Amino acid sequence: MPAEPAVTPALECEEVTRRFWGVEAVRGVNLSVMPGERRGIIGPNGAGKTTLFRLISGEMPVTSGRIRLHGRDITRVPCHRRTHLGLGRTFQITNLFPSLSVTDNLVLAALGLEPARFSMLRPLWTYRRLHNRAEEALETVGLADRRDALVRNLSHGEQRQVEIALALLGRPRVLLLDEPTAGLSPAESARMTRAIQGLDGDITILLIEHDMDVVFDVVSRITVLHQGRLFADGTPEEVRKDPRVQEIYFGGQ
Amino acid sequence: MTAPAGRRVRAVLVLAGGVALVLLAVLPPSLPTYVVIVLTECLIYAVAAGSLDLLIGYTGLASLGHAAFFTVGAYTTALLATRSGASFGTALGASVLLAAAASAAVGLLALRASGIYFMMITLSVAMCAWGLAYRWVSLTGGDTGIVGIPRPRLGLGWLAGEGLEFYYATLALFAGCLVLLLLLVASPFGRTLVGIRDSESRMRVLGFNVWLHKYLALVIAGAFAGLAGSLYAYYNGFVGPNAVDLAHSMQFVLMVIVGGPGTLVGPLLGAFMITVLEKAVSVFTERWVMVLAAVYVVTALWAPRGLLGLLRPVRR
Numbered sequence: 001m002p003a004e005p006a007v008t009p010a011l012e013c014e015e016v017t018r019r020f021w022g023v024e025a026v027r028g029v030n031l032s033v034m035p036g037e038r039r040g041i042i043g044p045n046g047a048g049k050t051t052l053f054r055l056i057s058g059e060m061p062v063t064s065g066r067i068r069l070h071g072r073d074i075t076r077v078p079c080h081r082r083t084h085l086g087l088g089r090t091f092q093i094t095n096l097f098p099s100l101s102v103t104d105n106l107v108l109a110a111l112g113l114e115p116a117r118f119s120m121l122r123p124l125w126t127y128r129r130l131h132n133r134a135e136e137a138l139e140t141v142g143l144a145d146r147r148d149a150l151v152r153n154l155s156h157g158e159q160r161q162v163e164i165a166l167a168l169l170g171r172p173r174v175l176l177l178d179e180p181t182a183g184l185s186p187a188e189s190a191r192m193t194r195a196i197q198g199l200d201g202d203i204t205i206l207l208i209e210h211d212m213d214v215v216f217d218v219v220s221r222i223t224v225l226h227q228g229r230l231f232a233d234g235t236p237e238e239v240r241k242d243p244r245v246q247e248i249y250f251g252g253q
Numbered sequence: 254m255t256a257p258a259g260r261r262v263r264a265v266l267v268l269a270g271g272v273a274l275v276l277l278a279v280l281p282p283s284l285p286t287y288v289v290i291v292l293t294e295c296l297i298y299a300v301a302a303g304s305l306d307l308l309i310g311y312t313g314l315a316s317l318g319h320a321a322f323f324t325v326g327a328y329t330t331a332l333l334a335t336r337s338g339a340s341f342g343t344a345l346g347a348s349v350l351l352a353a354a355a356s357a358a359v360g361l362l363a364l365r366a367s368g369i370y371f372m373m374i375t376l377s378v379a380m381c382a383w384g385l386a387y388r389w390v391s392l393t394g395g396d397t398g399i400v401g402i403p404r405p406r407l408g409l410g411w412l413a414g415e416g417l418e419f420y421y422a423t424l425a426l427f428a429g430c431l432v433l434l435l436l437l438v439a440s441p442f443g444r445t446l447v448g449i450r451d452s453e454s455r456m457r458v459l460g461f462n463v464w465l466h467k468y469l470a471l472v473i474a475g476a477f478a479g480l481a482g483s484l485y486a487y488y489n490g491f492v493g494p495n496a497v498d499l500a501h502s503m504q505f506v507l508m509v510i511v512g513g514p515g516t517l518v519g520p521l522l523g524a525f526m527i528t529v530l531e532k533a534v535s536v537f538t539e540r541w542v543m544v545l546a547a548v549y550v551v552t553a554l555w556a557p558r559g560l561l562g563l564l565r566p567v568r569r
Contacts, residue, residue: 057458083460097451108448112460116441118469123439130441170459 008071010035010204016065025051027228040215043225088172092179098152106134109169157188174204296427299524302508304477310514313450318375320502321382322352322475326482331399331492341405352479360471379502386494398493513559
């Protein structure tokens, strides 16, 4: 058997735990995701999926455990620094800048990694590079004809597209997608699935999703969480056939 | 990057603002002295209200403590001008720096909270400023305040006569502040403040140090308030605790709300409107605060986005 080259996982969670007033929302989760891997995270409501994302992104501190990004310990690194280290995230409940236009949302996202974010005396519209990047993102998500619309006036489907576009402008190497198809129609959902499949293969993706068609289309491995614990782990086929998973997750179907 | 209707409104606003500035520069020599005095006060409060809009309208930080930094500026200038005979520039610079420093210290505390708790902390800071002004008699003169602050000698008498010298100094500083504030809200940093107002959690995930941006906004706004306070001390010739009480703090907030938060120009208009209204109403009645409350209720009911909000077209 040839020696496997030692590849550093893109993301590692080691015994990650989060306790809220004595309730353990995430308990001792171990997770290792390889660069370029597409990993599905599934589990019934309240399984701790979104909490796990919040711990990985740094929006919430872990109670105990370690998180490593490309081998670097980021457990104590604040949320905004993790973005600079290559972590991106979208939200299950659309989280945009509703009072700004689509273009301005994208420009602001592109600004996140630029030192110019502290520039105070030069108008933002003179930063051509930021606007070019926003324009590219606009074309990519197919919202070019809505560029001047205020985000609050977009349809839900369009907002979900902006949601992804904002995360991509941060040039993430590891991207956490929290139910990207939440609330979308079957047609929109299919388009979103194609968009995720079309993302750069170098980006490592963790995908929380309730829509099993989307999960099985996109990911190569699935991690099942149940009551905050890692419950099962395997290829989509293995997980689909696992009777214990069927019990807790597909039980009703 | 705005829709055509928005662009037209903006063009009209820029034109109106330019005309207003020209009138403010040209008319005063032919106006009665009292009117010039009121205009000076309007300009001073406009600087305070405009900088407060950075916090309330742009960043979404409802600070009730802006008067505290105005106070720091006013007392710094009063002390320097009466006790050490400092020049205009020195007093002004020291007031700005001390107000910014006070704001930086308060920010460390206030930014630990958000929403209603941030309001309560900043409110208590304003109360503390008033308490210090009232009780720290050896420094502030207590209830008597500091009297006899001389008008600065600027050597501008040739311009428009001695009486107008201070008015033009104030107008020049106002114009300078206006340019700086306009640049700030149009800058990348200004846009990050709007992003923080709309969604802090998203800003964090996009790589922005939200705390630092809010902190810088607080310090900058505090510096402008200190400048306004310094001008106020010279303008009034007297600084006492009544100039910095709670009603004063609320008045700044109302100027922003009546004018239209998040528009910068609106709060400047609000400052003019409320200052002029106060002078006009005071001729007829002592119950100015009641009238002010009525103005606020009318704004809240019929123009919740303020005067300028009425002009803003609905965008689709």
